[in-house]
Structures are given as C-alpha cells and as structure tokens.
Amino acid sequence: MPIDLELDDTVKVVRDFVHSFAQEKLRPLAREADTKEELPVETIRQLGELAGNRASVTPEERVESSGDGRKKIAAMIAVVGSEELAWGDAAVLLNIPGPGLAAPSIIASGTEGQKKKFLRDIFNVDSDEPRFGALAVTEAQAGSDVSNVQMTAVKDGDEWVLNGTKVFCTNGARAEIVIVNATLDKGSGREGQKFFVVPKGTEGFTVGKLEKKLGIRASETAELIFDDCRIPFDNILGGTEALEPKGSGFKGTMKAFDSSRPSVAAMALGIGRAAYEYVRDWVAAELPMTTSFPRKAAIEQKLAQMKRELGAARGLVWQAAWMADNEIPNSSQASMSKAYAPLAAMRTCIGAIQIMGPEGYSKEHLVEKWFRDIKVYDIFEGTGQIQRVVISRKVLGRLD
Ligand SMILES: Cc1cc2nc3c(=O)[nH]c(=O)nc-3n(C[C@H](O)[C@H](O)[C@H](O)COP(=O)(O)OP(=O)(O)OC[C@H]3O[C@@H](n4cnc5c(N)ncnc54)[C@H](O)[C@@H]3O)c2cc1C
Structure with missing residues (x-):
C-alpha cells in the first residue's frame, strides 16, 4: 500500500498551532x-472560543479552506490534531465544544440538507453557550x-416515535443533538437499524445517571432514556432514501468508524507520547550518569521500546488517514491503528510508572493519570x- 510520509505544509501549521494550544491551555487544566471530575462552564466556554469552535466545520469545508485544491487533507488534520490535543489532556479535550462523534455519522449518512441543518446551522451560531453533539449507539x-x-x-404520521435506553454516551447529557440508532424491525438485525437525530429538550428524551469512571474523569458520560420520544420524520439520517433496502443505516456507521x-x-x-516525553525528561533530570549500570540499561531498553512502539502506532494512524484522504477504502487500516495504538500507549504508560517507581504512582505527577486515562481507548469506538x-x-475476505 503506497503512503506519502511527508506532511502537507498546512497540516504542519495546524499541528504546531494545536500543540501550542494543548500545551498552554489544556495541560495546565x-x-x-x-x-x-468536571470543568467550570466558563472554562469550557473559553476553550470553545480559543479553539475557534474546532469541529464546527465539516471535513469538506476544511479541505476547501485549506486553500490547497490539489490534495485532500482533512483526515490527516484530524489525526495530527487529535494526537496533539490528547497530548495536552484527553479529558479536557472532550470538553472542547463541537459536534464531536455526531459529525462523522452525519457526514457519512446525512443528506446535504441534514449536513447543513445539523452541523453548520447548529454549531456555527453566534452564541456564548458551548454547544456539543453526541453519538449514542x-x-x-x-x-x-x-x-x-x-x-x-416506529413511524407515526409525519413523526418517528423512539423508545429505549442508551448508556455510556460521551457528552450525551449536554448535547444539542444526539445521533441514535434504533431498529425498525428487530427481526432483521443490523439491516433493520437506522440513525436518527434527536435534539436536546425533545419531549420524552431524558438524561439518566452520569458515570463515575476510572479515567478521563472530566469527560461527561451519560445514560439517555427515550420514552415515546417524538421527532420529525426528516430526522432520519439519509432522509427517505434511508428507508430503501440499501439505504444508510448500519453501514453508514461503519463508514463513520473508518x-x-x-x-x-x-x-x-x-x-502515550505525553507519558513517554515526561518520563524521558524525568530520567534526564533525576537519574544522571551516576545511576547504576543495570538500572540505566533497563531504562534505556524501556525508553527505546516506547519510542519504537509509538512510532509504529503513528505509522498505522497516518496510513489510515492518508488512505481516507485519498479515497482508498481503509476499514482494515483504521482498525489496525485502533487495535495497536491504545495497546502501545498503554504499555508506554505502564513503563513510565515502572521507570519512576513510587513517584510514578504518586499524584505529584500526571503519569498515574495517563495510566488511568489510556484504558478507555481500548474500549470505545x-x-x-x-x-x-x-x-x-x-x-479472510469476509468484510465486504
Ligand atoms: C468512557 C466511555 C465513553 C463511551 N462513549 C460512548 C459514546 O459516546 N457513544 C457510544 O455509543 N458508546 C460509548 N461508549 C461505549 C463503548 O463504545 C462500549 O463500551 C464498547 O463498544 C464495548 O461495548 P460493551 O460495553 O457492550 O461491551 P461488550 O460488547 O459486552 O464487551 C465486553 C468484553 O467482551 C469482548 N467481546 C465482545 N464481543 C467479542 C467478540 N466477538 N470477540 C472477542 N471479544 C469480544 C469485548 O472486547 C470486551 O472486552 C463509551 C464507553 C466508555 C467506557
């Protein structure tokens, strides 16, 4: 599989800008x-302003605004920016206003009218209030x-009536819109499922419990209850075409996952990179050349392993993004990056604690927090x- 390893100039500019933002605004929080286990609303508002409502534009618009008509770079911008933001702080990052996981589903399955209505119109408004989107599967x-x-x-006149409960939904309690999947026909499994847009405040839509978690504690995770919740017919993603046998539904989500x-x-x-860089600098400051040779050799081995595995993970991530930008089917590479990067980062976080010993376990350092935060990346998505x-x-050739 071919890959261009040189980052586009626009991507480099975005990376450097996002890194400064993450260092100055996210890490200190x-x-x-x-x-x-939360951020003050005022801080969330400021983050939204500073980030320029980062997720408020669709990838298509980001490509246009990059000024580079030759190359599509939206997916590369997304992965390079995501790495930098999570380097700053993964939980604070999830508090930056924007459509979040609602966006990929709408982009993958929505009609042009729905993209405008549910992404641009909702998230590009001139409002002081932070605005979030969520995906509840x-x-x-x-x-x-x-x-x-x-x-x-169930279709009732010109409305859909939704019934059911979704759990573990990131930003679900505060989202302006939540994308949910529901079945029109329980007997037909995934094929019977369609995706719907439920606006905040719709009658019959209530928030249940908020989860207490091991990591990414400042990120809100909610239970959402739909009890005879009525939404307009047009809120089915893909519009009337979604109801055709090959209409968007489960396959739309799979595309969004890519x-x-x-x-x-x-x-x-x-x-993982945050933990690696932190422990590397800690070693340089705390364990100068006087350290015993066996310990020094063990630390060198561990740091080399971290560097190697994170580099391999980045290769997989960039390849998956590069393929997406070049419109090459990438579901296998997307899954390879998702299967590998969290484990590589997890090993890095464990290694960082190991190198630092009891200090790594102490809340004096962020290493113990990164160790708690990383696990969920091997669970969600x-x-x-x-x-x-x-x-x-x-x-085995069975995916298609
Ligand atoms: C903090 C947090 C935020 C989340 N945010 C969202 C969100 O915004 N939206 C949303 O929809 N969901 C969200 N989730 C839910 C998350 O996507 C699911 O927890 C995840 O998909 C796993 O599903 P499950 O919980 O039903 O586990 P299960 O599917 O019950 O899995 C339990 C275990 O069995 C394993 N397993 C299951 N099937 C197989 C198989 N076929 N082969 C091998 N092993 C298998 C799993 O890997 C796992 O280890 C979030 C979860 C967390 C913890």
Missing part, C-alpha cells in the same frame, strides 16, 4: 479537571454486538478485540 446489552440494539423507532477510529487511535498515541475481528475478517 489536567489535574484539577480530573480531581473535580451503546445499550446495556448491545455494544460490540450492535445487531442486538433494542431501541425501537474516519473516527484513526482519530481515536491518534488520541491514544497522544496520551470498538474494543481491541472487535478491531482484531474486523482485521481478521478482512484478511
């Missing part, structure tokens, strides 16, 4: 946000096994096991 009995989704959608998984992998990479199932099916 990391510890307090983790301890309090997971149910108590259906996460990896999406075919088991029990939430129903663009979101490399970005999530890039975030894992950002956490499809667990590591599920990525390996996707890869092996592709290897």
Whole structure:
C-alpha cells in the first residue's frame, strides 16, 4: 500500500498551532479537571472560543479552506490534531465544544440538507453557550454486538416515535443533538437499524445517571432514556432514501468508524507520547550518569521500546488517514491503528510508572493519570478485540 510520509505544509501549521494550544491551555487544566471530575462552564466556554469552535466545520469545508485544491487533507488534520490535543489532556479535550462523534455519522449518512441543518446551522451560531453533539449507539446489552440494539423507532404520521435506553454516551447529557440508532424491525438485525437525530429538550428524551469512571474523569458520560420520544420524520439520517433496502443505516456507521477510529487511535498515541516525553525528561533530570549500570540499561531498553512502539502506532494512524484522504477504502487500516495504538500507549504508560517507581504512582505527577486515562481507548469506538475481528475478517475476505 503506497503512503506519502511527508506532511502537507498546512497540516504542519495546524499541528504546531494545536500543540501550542494543548500545551498552554489544556495541560495546565489536567489535574484539577480530573480531581473535580468536571470543568467550570466558563472554562469550557473559553476553550470553545480559543479553539475557534474546532469541529464546527465539516471535513469538506476544511479541505476547501485549506486553500490547497490539489490534495485532500482533512483526515490527516484530524489525526495530527487529535494526537496533539490528547497530548495536552484527553479529558479536557472532550470538553472542547463541537459536534464531536455526531459529525462523522452525519457526514457519512446525512443528506446535504441534514449536513447543513445539523452541523453548520447548529454549531456555527453566534452564541456564548458551548454547544456539543453526541453519538449514542451503546445499550446495556448491545455494544460490540450492535445487531442486538433494542431501541425501537416506529413511524407515526409525519413523526418517528423512539423508545429505549442508551448508556455510556460521551457528552450525551449536554448535547444539542444526539445521533441514535434504533431498529425498525428487530427481526432483521443490523439491516433493520437506522440513525436518527434527536435534539436536546425533545419531549420524552431524558438524561439518566452520569458515570463515575476510572479515567478521563472530566469527560461527561451519560445514560439517555427515550420514552415515546417524538421527532420529525426528516430526522432520519439519509432522509427517505434511508428507508430503501440499501439505504444508510448500519453501514453508514461503519463508514463513520473508518474516519473516527484513526482519530481515536491518534488520541491514544497522544496520551502515550505525553507519558513517554515526561518520563524521558524525568530520567534526564533525576537519574544522571551516576545511576547504576543495570538500572540505566533497563531504562534505556524501556525508553527505546516506547519510542519504537509509538512510532509504529503513528505509522498505522497516518496510513489510515492518508488512505481516507485519498479515497482508498481503509476499514482494515483504521482498525489496525485502533487495535495497536491504545495497546502501545498503554504499555508506554505502564513503563513510565515502572521507570519512576513510587513517584510514578504518586499524584505529584500526571503519569498515574495517563495510566488511568489510556484504558478507555481500548474500549470505545470498538474494543481491541472487535478491531482484531474486523482485521481478521478482512484478511479472510469476509468484510465486504
Ligand atoms: C468512557 C466511555 C465513553 C463511551 N462513549 C460512548 C459514546 O459516546 N457513544 C457510544 O455509543 N458508546 C460509548 N461508549 C461505549 C463503548 O463504545 C462500549 O463500551 C464498547 O463498544 C464495548 O461495548 P460493551 O460495553 O457492550 O461491551 P461488550 O460488547 O459486552 O464487551 C465486553 C468484553 O467482551 C469482548 N467481546 C465482545 N464481543 C467479542 C467478540 N466477538 N470477540 C472477542 N471479544 C469480544 C469485548 O472486547 C470486551 O472486552 C463509551 C464507553 C466508555 C467506557
């Protein structure tokens, strides 16, 4: 598979800008946000302003505004930016206003009118209030096994009536719009599922419990309850065409995963790189040449392993993004990046604690927080096991 390893000049500019933003604005908030398990609304508002409502434009618009008509670079910008933001802080990053995971589904499955209405019109308004979007797929009995989704959608006149409960939805409680999948026909598994846009405040849509978590504690994770929740007929993603036998539904989400998984992998990479750089600098400052030879040799080996594995992870992430930008089917590479980067970063975080010993376990340093934050990257957007199932099916030619 060909790959161009040279970053586009525009991507480099974005990377450098985002890195400064992450260093100056996100990293200083990391510890307090983790301890309090939230960020003050005023801080969230400021982050939104500073980030320029980062996710408010669709990838297509970002390509146009890059001023480079020859090359598409939206996916590269997404992964390079995600790595830098998560390097700053993964939980604070999820508090930056924008459509978040609602965007890839709308872009993949929405009509042009829906893209304008649910992305541009909602997120490009001149408002002081932070605006979020969310994607709610997971149910108590259906996460990896999406075919088991029990939430129903029934057409009643010119409305859809939704019933069911979604769990573990990032930013679900505060989202302006939540994208949910529901089944029109429980007997037909995934094929019977369609995606719907539910605006905040719709009657019959309430927020249940907010999760208390091991890591990314400052990120809000909510249970969402839909009880005879009525939304307009036009809120089905893909419009009336979605109801045709090959209309957008489950396959639309799979397409969305092809663009979101490399970005999530890039975030894992950002956490791993944060831990690697921190422990590298700690070693340089705390363990000068006087250190015993066996310990020094063990540390050198560990640092080399971290550097190597993070570099390999970045290669997979960039390849998946580069393929997306070049319109080459990338579901296998997207899954490879998502299967590998969180594990490489997890090993890096564990290694950082190991090198620092008890200091690494102490809240004096962020290493223990990165160790807690990284685990979820092997869970959401499809667990590591599920990525390996996707890869092996592709290897065996069964994915298409
Ligand atoms: C902090 C956080 C935020 C989240 N945000 C969102 C969100 O915004 N939107 C959303 O929809 N969901 C979200 N999720 C849910 C997440 O996507 C699911 O937890 C994940 O997809 C796994 O599904 P599950 O919880 O049902 O686990 P299960 O599918 O029950 O899996 C349990 C275990 O079994 C393994 N397993 C399952 N099937 C197989 C198989 N076929 N082969 C091998 N192993 C298998 C899994 O890998 C896992 O280790 C979030 C979760 C967390 C923790």
